[in-house]
Amino acid sequence: MSTLPDFLFLAQFAATLFMTGLIWFVQIVHYPLFATVNAHISSDAFRTYEDRHASRTSFVVFPPMAVELLTALAALFPGLRPAFLSQNAAVASAVLVLAIWASTGLLQVPLHHRLASNPTAAAIRSLVLSNWVRTTLWTARAILLANILFRAIH
Numbered sequence: 001m002s003t004l005p006d007f008l009f010l011a012q013f014a015a016t017l018f019m020t021g022l023i024w025f026v027q028i029v030h031y032p033l034f035a036t037v038n039a040h041i042s043s044d045a046f047r048t049y050e051d052r053h054a055s056r057t058s059f060v061v062f063p064p065m066a067v068e069l070l071t072a073l074a075a076l077f078p079g080l081r082p083a084f085l086s087q088n089a090a091v092a093s094a095v096l097v098l099a100i101w102a103s104t105g106l107l108q109v110p111l112h113h114r115l116a117s118n119p120t121a122a123a124i125r126s127l128v129l130s131n132w133v134r135t136t137l138w139t140a141r142a143i144l145l146a147n148i149l150f151r152a153i154h
Contacts, residue, residue, distance in 0.1 A: 005075070005082040012071035012093070015064040018058045020142040022061070026134045027128070034115070034124045046119040056111050065101070068141075072097040084152035089144065096141045103133045 038046050074080040075090040107130040114123045 003082070005080050006073045008074050008080060009082045009085060009149075011067055012075070013149060015067040015071070016138065016141045016145055019061070019068065020138040023131075023135050023138045027131050031124070031128045031131055034127065035121060038119050038121065038124060040150050043119055047116055050112065050116045050119065054116065068097050069101060084150070085148060087149055093141065093144060096137050100134055100137045100141075103130070103137065107133065122125070
C-alpha cells in the first residue's frame with residue numbers, strides 16, 4: 001500500500017479505530033458517570049463541569065472525526081479510492097460516517113447543551129441512550145473497514 005488512495009484508506013481506518021475505542025469508553029464509563037457527578041454536586045457545578053467537558057472533548061474528537069469524514073468522502077471519487085475498495089463499500093462507509101455526524105449534531109450536541117443549562121437525570125439518561133446510535137455506527141464502521149483491509153491483505 002503506497003498510493004495516495006491507500007494512505008487515505010489507512011488514515012480513515014486509524015481514525016475509525018480510535019473513535020470506536022473512544023466511543024465505547026464514553027458509552028460504558030464516561031456518560032454513565034454523569035449521573036453520579038450530577039447527584040453529588042450542585043447544578044451550577046455540574047454546568048461548569050459540562051462546559052469544560054464539551055470544550056475539552058472537542059479537541060480530542062474533532063480531528064479524528066474530520067479525518068474520517070474527509071477520507072470517507074474522498075473514497076467516493078474513483079481517483080481517490082484504493083483498488084481494493086469497491087464503490088459499494090465506499091458508499092456504505094460514507095453513509096455510516098454521515099450518520100455519525102448527523103447523530104452527533106442532532107442528538108448528542110443538543111443534549112449536551114441541555115445539560116449545560118439544566119442538568120437533570122432524564123437528560124443524562126437521554127444522552128446515554130442516544131449515544132448507543134453512535135456506538136453502534138462506529139462499531140459497524142470499524143468492522144466494515146477491518147473486513148475490507150483484511151480482504152485486501154489476504
